[in-house]
Amino acid sequence: MSNFIFLTIIGAGLLYYLYLKGYIFANFDNITPEEAYKLLQKEKDKIVLLDVRTAEEYKNDGKIPGSVLIPIDNLPNQIDKLPKDKKILVYCRSGMRSAAASRLLSSLGFKVYNIQGGINTWKEKNLPVEKP
Known part of the structure; x- marks a missing residue:
């Protein structure tokens, strides 16, 4: 019985992690930094990079060129600053907060x-970053 409880807890933890990262039950698309970079090059005028x-x-780690800063804690109060007629590409440091923001915006x-992977993975792929 204790093995069943242990496996249930591990399984629930795994599902919760996948949910937080936006891999399951997501109402938005996940894209790699390389795909995001290509999309930005191709459709720059049709995209807001958030x-x-x-x-x-933002100040210490730099930013992806052309991005707009709206910290996740302020996002619910500043939704009206985002145009609904453009695609929104969202990033954070590692991908957790951006998944939560993506879930909210998509809803x-x-x-x-x-x-x-956020800006950490963006930097690992040697994609452009600038100081604000």
């Missing part, structure tokens, strides 16, 4: 793409 990190992270009718 950074949901803190202002401190409000936005076409949302979550950049997997």
Whole structure:
């Protein structure tokens, strides 16, 4: 019986992690940093690149060129700043907060793409970053 409880807890934890990362029960698309970069090059005028990190992270770690900072804690109060007629590419530091932001935006009718791995993976792929 204790093995069943242990496996149930492990399984629930795994499902919760996958949910937080946006891999299951997601109403938005996950894309790699490379796919996001290509999409930005191809459809720059049809996209808003949204950074949901803190202002401190934004300042210290740099930003993806062309991104707009709206920290996730402020996002519900600033939704009206985002156009519904454009695609929204969302990123954070590692992909957890951007998945939560993507879930919120998608539920409000936005076409949302979550950049997997956030700016950390973006940097690992040697994609452009600039200081704000």
